[in-house]
Amino acid sequence: MTAFRPQKDIQKIIQRYLAGKATADEIRFVEEYYKYLGKEEGHLDNADEIQELEKANFVAIQAKIASSKKYRVLPFYKYVSAAAVLILLTVGLYFFLSKNSNTVPVPLTKIENLDVLPGTDKAILTLADGSKVILDEKTAENISDKHGVKISKTKDGQLIYTVLNTDAVSSSEKISLNTIQTPKGGQYQVVLPDGTKVWLNAASSLKYPEVFVGNQRTVELTGEAYFEVTKNKTKPFHVKSENQDVEVIGTHFNINGYLDDQTIKTTLLEGSVRVCNASAVKILKPGEQAIAGFAKNSMINISSDVDTNDEIAWKNGLFQFNDADLKIILNQLERWYDIKIDYSSIPKKRYNGMVPRKSRLSEVLRMLEKTGNIQFELLEGRQLKVISQKK
Structure with a gap:
């Protein structure tokens, strides 16, 4: 099955379906989704403004399916909001087995005995004096105002640094370093003292000064983070990770450096970055990705065949996979x-799909099970067993 790039391809699939040129898989996708909407119409009451094209698409789909008498036809007001749902894939969770599969996508059914809540905005902040602050919804908004810098948090999961006294900062003999660390099941956003915004994914950490002094801005990353760096031509921004240094002036990029993924990937969305390690130096252009191993002498490979939406889907609240x-x-x-996963029996398969990160674990697992290749069993201690299904 072709790997879908959701924001680009869903509209094309609909147009091919209406023109009678869709593949068998694409026909199943549209019609199974419509069938799902018919069963779940109670969730479609809060319609917003929908573009006329999207309305027209669903009217045409309604008429086409009604003519085949496969499914009952819904009143338009019951599914008008579903037009955007289908096109944007913000609801309707499907996984597709990639390539050489005739599996029909099946709508979500809750699995009662496999239910783990998704992650939330939470982290631990370690201040320069070694004291730790738990960052969650219960944490007070004002955290610290030492060294001429105010540290505060917002209710929506942001940690903000504001320079209050530049004289106090410049006269300080020692740079005060802070570290924010997200646990498994956590994420957080940091606004650094220069205005740079950092989104920190689960099981990640970022070390940085309370204020940037000198002729460069340097932070240290483990795990994954998305950066929107404030431009400053006289003070470049450096992200140091495992045997790698990324230098920027002002740009948007994502670094994925989880050790268990075995590679470090730097994906550029805007601007320009220089990626270097002990053996190579590469310059990235928007839409390109640098891929390297963790060894000091690892080669840096550049790929222009990358969907940036996939790479930053986590930051936008999604799991999104194309031939993964x-x-x-x-x-x-x-x-x-x-959770803890037993990887000993996983099949060597690749998948396409999109699921909101706010979904319960059971919802995601059921989508994977619907491919017919695997089953899951959640054991005590949040341990997940993967059972490969032979065909």
């Missing part, structure tokens, strides 16, 4: 749901 290896998918689930 099952182990990579399970690694993400393990970090986000804070």
